Amino acid sequence: MGASVGLRAGILSLAILLIFGAAWHIAVSSGASSGPAMDPEYAKLMGITATSGKSAMPGPLDILAKLGEHLKRPFYDNGPNDKGLGLQLLYSLGRVGLGYFLAVLVAVPVGFVIGMFPVIYKALDPFIQVLKPVSPLAWMPLALYTIKDSGKSAIFVIFICSLWPMLINTAFGVAAVRKEWINVARTLEVSQWRQALTVILPAAAPTILTGMRISIGIAWLVIVAAEMLVGGTGIGYFVWNEWNNLSIANVIVAILLIGLVGMALDLTLARIQRRVTFPE
Amino acid sequence: MSDEKYISIEGISRQFAAPGGGKTTVFKDLWFSIPRGEFACIIGHSGCGKTTVLNILSGLELPDEGVAIVADKAIEGPSLDRAVIFQSHALLPWRTVLGNVAYAVTSRWPKWGKAKVEEHARAFIEKVGLKGSELKKPSQLSGGMKQRVGIARALSIEPKMLLMDEPFSALDALTRGTLQDEVRRICVETGQTVFMITHDVDEAIYLADKIILMTNGPEALVAEIVENPLPKDRTREGMHKHPHYYAIRNHLIDFLVARAKSFKSEIPADYDPKRPPIVRPVASPQPVPPPNSANGTAAA
Ligand SMILES: Nc1ncnc2c1ncn2[C@@H]1O[C@H](COP(=O)(O)OP(=O)(O)O)[C@@H](O)[C@H]1O
Ligand SMILES: [Mg+2]
Numbered sequence: 217m218g219a220s221v222g223l224r225a226g227i228l229s230l231a232i233l234l235i236f237g238a239a240w241h242i243a244v245s246s247g248a249s250s251g252p253a254m255d256p257e258y259a260k261l262m263g264i265t266a267t268s269g270k271s272a273m274p275g276p277l278d279i280l281a282k283l284g285e286h287l288k289r290p291f292y293d294n295g296p297n298d299k300g301l302g303l304q305l306l307y308s309l310g311r312v313g314l315g316y317f318l319a320v321l322v323a324v325p326v327g328f329v330i331g332m333f334p335v336i337y338k339a340l341d342p343f344i345q346v347l348k349p350v351s352p353l354a355w356m357p358l359a360l361y362t363i364k365d366s367g368k369s370a371i372f373v374i375f376i377c378s379l380w381p382m383l384i385n386t387a388f389g390v391a392a393v394r395k396e397w398i399n400v401a402r403t404l405e406v407s408q409w410r411q412a413l414t415v416i417l418p419a420a421a422p423t424i425l426t427g428m429r430i431s432i433g434i435a436w437l438v439i440v441a442a443e444m445l446v447g448g449t450g451i452g453y454f455v456w457n458e459w460n461n462l463s464i465a466n467v468i469v470a471i472l473l474i475g476l477v478g479m480a481l482d483l484t485l486a487r488i489q490r491r492v493t494f495p496e
Numbered sequence: 497m498s499d500e501k502y503i504s505i506e507g508i509s510r511q512f513a514a515p516g517g518g519k520t521t522v523f524k525d526l527w528f529s530i531p532r533g534e535f536a537c538i539i540g541h542s543g544c545g546k547t548t549v550l551n552i553l554s555g556l557e558l559p560d561e562g563v564a565i566v567a568d569k570a571i572e573g574p575s576l577d578r579a580v581i582f583q584s585h586a587l588l589p590w591r592t593v594l595g596n597v598a599y600a601v602t603s604r605w606p607k608w609g610k611a612k613v614e615e616h617a618r619a620f621i622e623k624v625g626l627k628g629s630e631l632k633k634p635s636q637l638s639g640g641m642k643q644r645v646g647i648a649r650a651l652s653i654e655p656k657m658l659l660m661d662e663p664f665s666a667l668d669a670l671t672r673g674t675l676q677d678e679v680r681r682i683c684v685e686t687g688q689t690v691f692m693i694t695h696d697v698d699e700a701i702y703l704a705d706k707i708i709l710m711t712n713g714p715e716a717l718v719a720e721i722v723e724n725p726l727p728k729d730r731t732r733e734g735m736h737k738h739p740h741y742y743a744i745r746n747h748l749i750d751f752l753v754a755r756a757k758s759f760k761s762e763i764p765a766d767y768d769p770k771r772p773p774i775v776r777p778v779a780s781p782q783p784v785p786p787p788n789s790a791n792g793t794a795a796a
Contacts, residue, residue, distance in 0.1 A: 396586040403554055403574045404603035404653070414599070418590045494590040495635040 237276045244275040274465040282465040283472070297457060299449070301470065305477060307449040311367070311442075312435045315374025319431065323379050324424065327386025328412065331420070337387060344384065352377035352438050356445055366446035370439070377438045378431040385427025389420030421492035429485040436478045501565075502532035502689055503553065503657070507770075508562035510548050522548055523716040525769045526562070528708055535683060535690040537700040539748065540710030541756055546693045547661055553691055554580045554659050566657070576604050579650035581660040585642040587634040587649075594630040597621055597649050604653040620652040621645075624678065640671035647675070651682065658683070660692040664699065673732060676702060684728075697748045701741070702732050709751050711759045717769060719759045722747065723776040739779040747777040 219227075274282075290302025330337045352373045359369035393416050401411045443452025451474055458466035509524040522545040530536045538546050551557040552564050555574040564571045566578065587596050597617040602608065608616070621630055624644040634642055643663060650658060663679075664672040680703055683690055694700050700707050707722040725740040735741055767773070 394586075396582055396584060397588060399556055399580075400582070400586050400588065401603075402556060403576075403578070403580045404600055405574060405576050406603050415588065418588070421590075492590075494633070496589045 315371040319378035323382035330387040331390025381430040382427040389423025393419040425489040499532040501529040503530040504565040508559035537704035544713040579655035585646040620648040743777040
């Protein structure tokens with residue numbers, strides 16, 4: 217009674233987390249002793265050789281310890297295969313930021329033109345419809361072949377996957393601007409340029425930002441896979457590398473951080489979206 | 497320049513693509529004029545093309561035939577000389593009240609500084625009775641207040657002519673009455689030339705000097721032009737006591753109910769679209785005027 221919905225939900229979330237953590241802990245510690253003895257040859261094949269006697273699956277306390285280790289030294293750099301998690305995340309964020317930014321530069325103006333001229337909309341629609349469903353990773357070989365640089369190819373893949381939602385949403389938002397708002401500007405003899413900036417842009421901004429929000433989510437999904445392919449640096453490469461090192465604890469820590477960063481990106485865009493949204 | 501024909505609509509017609517292919521002619525060979533300083537209303541059923549005529553006057557649309565002339569110049573596009581008050585108020589919802597009016601003011605006087613624009617905009621917001629609501633967004637306003645902002649925005653550019661498309665039709669009766677009073681006061685004070693679309697016969701009688709009657713579409717015609725016989729100093733509360741009030745009211749209602757539809761099938765032999773008949777409905781002379789009538793019938 218009396219407690220707000222938010223508070224009650226918070227308590228429930230915490231309880232779920234604790235129950236999950238406890239179940240995980242119990243499963244991991246009992247699983248080690250009771251599990252049937254595995255044929256060592258088979259275990260070798262499965263990649264859990266080095267951990268005989270103890271479950272290969274780390275428990276929640278191991279993860280917390282690992283997380284603490286990483287948080288103490290997030291940005292160290294001991295050569296190609298040993299970099300701080302913070303540094304790896306920054307590499308990934310850098311690629312996403314650059315590819316996404318280039319996509320904004322292309323998608324918003326092009327979307328504007330497509331939205332303003334129905335003929336161009338119709339003419340480009342088949343291309344967009346065919347290219348949009350292509351997995352961005354399918355572009356990777358083409359990018360590697362033409363750009364000949366794995367880092368730039370990853371940025372290109374981010375560019376491609378961010379492009380479509382922003383392009384389509386911008387075009388849609390621009391095309392759906394209420395005629396009467398444009399007519400207001402026209403009767404005030406507002407130039408086409410000023411109309412685009414003072415009427416169409418603010419009117420379409422909520423839709424454009426919806427597209428930008430979808431894009432940043434996709435870009436963050438794709439960067440992990442792209443970095444697994446191109447290697448070198450980045451959180452995706454880190455995950456793959458730690459799998460090769462059989463450090464499941466590191467993989468789980470990375471998953472947690474990928475989720476948190478993704479959430480932060482989404483919240484940032486949601487906040488901007490709220491600022492440009494207007495009630496009617 | 498001719499003040500008698502400040503606005504002159506000369507033989508305009510407008511066609512749209514019909515849904516099933518081909519074309520429908522909304523109206524054809526329309527002629528009328530409005531002198532400077534006159535308040536003209538146009539009445540007709542939905543779909544007869546009133547908004548299209550207004551769009552042609554505003555310059556948002558061009559006629560397919562004929563010309564619309566303002567101050568001896570053919571209308572070729574929108575102009576800041578002709579302000580439009582839209583039926584749906586058409587405020588920009590992301591701007592405040594002040595921002596909406598200021599947008600019009602900066603468009604009219606691009607060289608003005610921010611302070612001057614704001615001061616000018618505030619003066620017009622005050623004029624329509626919205627002082628104190630300058631920083632509200634349109635979504636925080638009632639329908640009547642939104643329409644006031646629309647009126648302030650139109651007046652703020654100090655246009656030579658006002659074009660209004662059923663500006664009060666979405667409002668409740670009380671708000672409508674107050675806004676009619678204010679618009680009439682402002683227009684009489686400033687001698688505005690006005691073209692207004694309305695559905696409301698009483699609104700037309702109260703506001704208009706002249707009422708243009710349009711027949712049903714397609715191929716609508718101007719059936720006749722009705723001069724308002726009521727005195728210029730009429731009031732909304734008092735006008736229905738005037739002896740000519742029922743004459744003009746019945747004339748207009750009779751047109752809307754019956755003649756708007758039948759006019760085209762029984763066009764008078766001497767009907768000339770270039771000079772639609774001008775009618776001035778007055779009360780038929782009464783045999784014995786009541787001796788101590790409060791407002792003497794002789795006034796008209
Ligand atoms: N842009 C348009 N395209 C096709 N038909 C239109 C268009 N604008 C108006 N019309 C048609 O023209 C006729 C007159 O419309 P309108 O001027 O809005 O009438 P009113 O304002 O008298 O109700 C209607 O039948 C309407 O369907
Ligand atoms: Mg209309």
